[in-house]
Amino acid sequence: MTLRVSRRNFVAGGATLLSLSALGTSALAEETRLRLLWWGSQPRADRTNKVSELYKTKNAGTAITGEFLGWADYWPRLATQVAGRNAPDIIQMDYRYIVEYARRGALAPLESYMPSKLQLDDFDPAQIEGGKVDGHLYGVSLGANSAATVLNTVAFKEAGIDMPTQKTTWEEFGKIGAEMTKAGKRKGYFGFADGSGVEPALENYLRQRGKALYTADSKIAFGPEEATEWFDMWAKFREAGACVTPDIQALYKDTIDTSPLTVGKAACDYAHSNQFVGYQAMVKDKLALTNYMRITPDSKGGHYRKPSMFFSVSAQSKVMDQAVDYVNFFVKNPDAAVILDVERGIPESKAMRDVVATKLDETGKVPLAYVAGLGDLAGPLPPPPPTGAGEGTLILRNIAEQVAFGQISPSDGGKQLVDGITQVLARG
Amino acid sequence: MSNAMRTPAGAINVERYQGAVAEGRFRRLWNANAPGYLFLLPWLIGFFGLTLGPALISLYLSFTDFDMLQSPRWVGAANYVRIATADPKFSAAMHVTLTYVVFSVPFKLTFALLVAMALNRGLRGLPIYRAIFYLPSLLGGSVAIAVLWRQLFASDGLVNAALSHFGIEGPSWISHPSYSIYTLVALSVWQFGSPMIIFLAGLRQIPQDMYEAASLDGASKFRQFYKITLPLLTPVIFFNAVVQTIEAFKAFTPAFIISGGTGGPINSTLFYTLYLYQEAFGNFRMGYASALAWILVVIIAIFTAFSFLSSRYWVHYDD
Numbered sequence: 138m139t140l141r142v143s144r145r146n147f148v149a150g151g152a153t154l155l156s157l158s159a160l161g162t163s164a165l166a167e168e169t170r171l172r173l174l175w176w177g178s179q180p181r182a183d184r185t186n187k188v189s190e191l192y193k194t195k196n197a198g199t200a201i202t203g204e205f206l207g208w209a210d211y212w213p214r215l216a217t218q219v220a221g222r223n224a225p226d227i228i229q230m231d232y233r234y235i236v237e238y239a240r241r242g243a244l245a246p247l248e249s250y251m252p253s254k255l256q257l258d259d260f261d262p263a264q265i266e267g268g269k270v271d272g273h274l275y276g277v278s279l280g281a282n283s284a285a286t287v288l289n290t291v292a293f294k295e296a297g298i299d300m301p302t303q304k305t306t307w308e309e310f311g312k313i314g315a316e317m318t319k320a321g322k323r324k325g326y327f328g329f330a331d332g333s334g335v336e337p338a339l340e341n342y343l344r345q346r347g348k349a350l351y352t353a354d355s356k357i358a359f360g361p362e363e364a365t366e367w368f369d370m371w372a373k374f375r376e377a378g379a380c381v382t383p384d385i386q387a388l389y390k391d392t393i394d395t396s397p398l399t400v401g402k403a404a405c406d407y408a409h410s411n412q413f414v415g416y417q418a419m420v421k422d423k424l425a426l427t428n429y430m431r432i433t434p435d436s437k438g439g440h441y442r443k444p445s446m447f448f449s450v451s452a453q454s455k456v457m458d459q460a461v462d463y464v465n466f467f468v469k470n471p472d473a474a475v476i477l478d479v480e481r482g483i484p485e486s487k488a489m490r491d492v493v494a495t496k497l498d499e500t501g502k503v504p505l506a507y508v509a510g511l512g513d514l515a516g517p518l519p520p521p522p523p524t525g526a527g528e529g530t531l532i533l534r535n536i537a538e539q540v541a542f543g544q545i546s547p548s549d550g551g552k553q554l555v556d557g558i559t560q561v562l563a564r565g
Numbered sequence: 566m567s568n569a570m571r572t573p574a575g576a577i578n579v580e581r582y583q584g585a586v587a588e589g590r591f592r593r594l595w596n597a598n599a600p601g602y603l604f605l606l607p608w609l610i611g612f613f614g615l616t617l618g619p620a621l622i623s624l625y626l627s628f629t630d631f632d633m634l635q636s637p638r639w640v641g642a643a644n645y646v647r648i649a650t651a652d653p654k655f656s657a658a659m660h661v662t663l664t665y666v667v668f669s670v671p672f673k674l675t676f677a678l679l680v681a682m683a684l685n686r687g688l689r690g691l692p693i694y695r696a697i698f699y700l701p702s703l704l705g706g707s708v709a710i711a712v713l714w715r716q717l718f719a720s721d722g723l724v725n726a727a728l729s730h731f732g733i734e735g736p737s738w739i740s741h742p743s744y745s746i747y748t749l750v751a752l753s754v755w756q757f758g759s760p761m762i763i764f765l766a767g768l769r770q771i772p773q774d775m776y777e778a779a780s781l782d783g784a785s786k787f788r789q790f791y792k793i794t795l796p797l798l799t800p801v802i803f804f805n806a807v808v809q810t811i812e813a814f815k816a817f818t819p820a821f822i823i824s825g826g827t828g829g830p831i832n833s834t835l836f837y838t839l840y841l842y843q844e845a846f847g848n849f850r851m852g853y854a855s856a857l858a859w860i861l862v863v864i865i866a867i868f869t870a871f872s873f874l875s876s877r878y879w880v881h882y883d884d
Contacts, residue, residue, distance in 0.1 A: 219634055241632060383830070388739075395825070535829065
């Protein structure tokens, strides 16, 4: 069957279409519609929406639709929207996924907007670098943070044990943990969470040894020896009762509310500094931040200032100029900075940092002081994780659990981890 | 041509009759059935647009490498080859799912039948009991129930609190790789409502005089169950078994919620559909996930076909 359209029908249809499109343009002329998507909790949404309101008051005729989801639901939603050619104009992007999205052509390169529309002149150059993939800028960092150990100060005080400091080594940390467990001031309470499957913790350990998780050309950057030593160390902690049992650790789902520290099972856990505000909101006891432990008293460079989140602009966006303008407003407007606080990390712009610093409450000051005070513990920013790195995280967790539950030995674990990640990276 | 048209062949000229029919057939059929099709339209749109269409697209995608951001790239049977030869997670997921099917379906059906028989005794307030027992099935797929289950079976959950009264120190059921799958089996058995309702209807169909005759002959309750109830119920058992097996293969929500989407600890709750979901949306492998989906279709088809083939040896219909 063929579709036949008579000339009269064609003309009539065309006229209808024309009048429809006229309607469309007149509606567009009145309003620019920006769509925004980010992950996070309600407090983050409140802050973001407030900034959008502020932007609207200064840019008449702009409508902004903001949408947010939890981390786990966010990525499927974003991938589906991008695949359906329905991507939001402004996308909150993570360091882990930026390579994936940029290389697949989903994000717009932004360097041509600098410095006219995008004024990142007082950003730390290293942090601008963090938003680049293959030499193009695909993301504007919304804040810096670093991996950190969260400590329950009250539990340490109760047990009469000194908290770990910037100088503490993993070995000493193991002893502290075992003492804490032995003190038994709280029921079923352990020294620290089991960090063997926590990727940033392993990364920190590798970096102190001069290695890394991944190389710049998307290969694995450590060998089975390092991984084995890592699993070995945790096996000893487990044996000494310094860290929680594997079945407790298995309940941790990478969210603050399921952390062994939050649910009252351990005095220390591993997180990122921008999560401190969230942890403190959920735990009654006063918390503190310190670095990840040192391998030896003089080892350094494990940490880095990580761009915690980016704003990227969709390559499909039809209002790209306006989207870039919004992003610039988000990171450079002083009123916006006050609203956003350090909830997404420490602002990258020096001017905004100064604005925020004067307004911070006690809890907000902790991550700021922590990131500023890393000293020799901080090293350079590693290259963004390659395609397939997300799966690498799951492999680490899986193998760490197998070792913890005693199904395989630490040395088998080390070998399987390196094999598994190598295969995933090869698959892309 | 159909038999209906051949029947009057002796009386009238077949050729002319058929010509006339062919001319007006479509119009007449349409006139007679148009309202029916009109009423069916929403379903038809749904079926073709939301079921058959996407299914065919997924069949196409299963032969491609599609990351959802770029156009699909034809790779032939590579996805299927990889599933068959080089994917340890596929076998892990298959193992978990088969364990779940093998344990949950028989337990659930047995439990449903027992409760249905208890309810069939003509209790007072039967509708209320029916509703109460059916409730878990209604809520079953929901996130709230999976979260509740997590609370119940955590190491400091209610189940262990109850056990501790008897001096038993229970493990953390949901986070120990040796037990986690069985807590999900228990969750599934608890959602016995819909097969129970169907059993109840089946039990009502069994004529009471058969039992009366049997008890006059001195048959014990157990013998009555074995010789009357079970054989007469086999069509219902068959129906429930097929439906529940398919449901069990497709189970997703409880594992997703309870393991936080990871299928952990150590892949012990990595249901097939969860793995499929991880590949599609977590790792951007929509093509591979489509291939996994079609393998699942084939497996379910094989199981169902096997059930139907075996049914002729054990399902008794009234005759």
